[in-house]
Amino acid sequence: MKNLVGLDRGKAERLAVELNVLLADYEIFYQNLRGLHWNIKGKEFFELHAKFEELYKDAFVKIDEIAERILTLEAVPLHAYTDYLETTQIKEEKNVSDGTKGVEVVIDNFRTLVKKEREILTLAADTNDEGTVSLMSDYISETEKTLWMFNSYLK
Template sequence: MKNLIGLDQDKVQVLAQKLNLLLANYQLFYQNLRGFHWNIKGKDFFELHTKFEEYYDDAVLKIDEIAERILTLEAEPLHTFSDYLNASSVKEAKSVNNGVDAISIIVENFSTLIKIEREILSLASDADDEGTVSLMSDYISETEKTLWMLNSYLK
């Protein structure tokens, strides 16, 4: 059976579940970034404060895009913090104010996100869901470059 946009309903259901997993992880990642932005201290304060704001601004846009893609696939996006906490592999980062520690956590969080994005890309390709394929391809390209830059910062 096909859904409104012509995709196999069974494949879309699995895809929407994985997108909800990505949504939950992005929500925790976003909150971690806000905490880093607010609490960062040290000689790199100005640089990192601005960079963390750039990252959380991007994350909040992705959160909205992911939720809207889930809706486009005729599923319901997760929308409570309890759901996010239960589903997310990204863990809360509390009271982090050291730049190197924050960047290390961000690298770990991005690594979690890119793994899920690759899984979604494969599922979307199998479902002939070009909209989700395009979205994930863009996210993966951005995340790969960001991971390279963050790892360069840590060396």
């Protein structure tokens, strides 16, 4: 049985489940970034304040893209914070004001995201879902580069 975009319905449903995990991860990551942006203090304030804003704006776009991909697969995206908190693999952070700690949080969150993105990429390839493959491939490239940059920042 095929869905609207011609994919095996069962495989597409499994893929949507994993995309919902990624959606929850990005939602919590987004909120972590907002907290870092608001609460960061110290010598790196101006640099990190701007960088965290750049990252949360990017996460906001990805959240919408992931939700729309879930809808394209004929599933329902999670849309309640209780669901996000029950589903996410990312730890909710509170009251981080130290720049080094903030960067470590971002690195840890990105590691979680890229791991899930790779899992979804493999599953999407098995499903012959080029739309999700393309999306995850782009995300992985961006995430890996950002991880390298933030890791370099800490050196």
